[in-house]
Amino acid sequence: xxxxxxxxxxxxxxxxxxxxxxxxxxxxxxxxxxxxxxxxxxxxxxxxxxxxxxxxxxxxxxxxxxxxxxxxxxxxxxxxxxxxxxxxxxxxxxxxxxxxxxxxxxxxxxxxxxxxxxxxxxxxxxxxxxxxxxxxxxxxxxxxxxxxxx
Numbered sequence: 001x002x003x004x005x006x007x008x009x010x011x012x013x014x015x016x017x018x019x020x021x022x023x024x025x026x027x028x029x030x031x032x033x034x035x036x037x038x039x040x041x042x043x044x045x046x047x048x049x050x051x052x053x054x055x056x057x058x059x060x061x062x063x064x065x066x067x068x069x070x071x072x073x074x075x076x077x078x079x080x081x082x083x084x085x086x087x088x089x090x091x092x093x094x095x096x097x098x099x100x101x102x103x104x105x106x107x108x109x110x111x112x113x114x115x116x117x118x119x120x121x122x123x124x125x126x127x128x129x130x131x132x133x134x135x136x137x138x139x140x141x142x143x144x145x146x147x148x149x150x
Contacts, residue, residue: 048110056101
């Protein structure tokens, strides 16, 4: 934390929800700055990463896979298609749907953005050892799984 930042009340500094929120806000700033270097946003990375990992999908399925609202998916796909990173084609099984696929340029951009995400993680987690990083990931995963299942 910045030594010049105002000191938060002690009751907050020992509250998990507040600490998680502060860490998430900082992580968001780092990620946004990293994505801005690509002239893209987090939504774009989520879509490109999903297409790279799981292959082509309809716009609706892609939105569900990435947890992005339908209207936001359309806008982000329009951005990515305009840059030649994805292509939209009618679904042969249902002509009313579009299937989104990565282009070669999109696969390259997904890889570059993944490298950026790795650098952001290194920056965010710099004070932690490898074992501490792994432990943090395990604990956060456990928290999220618990709350998604309840």
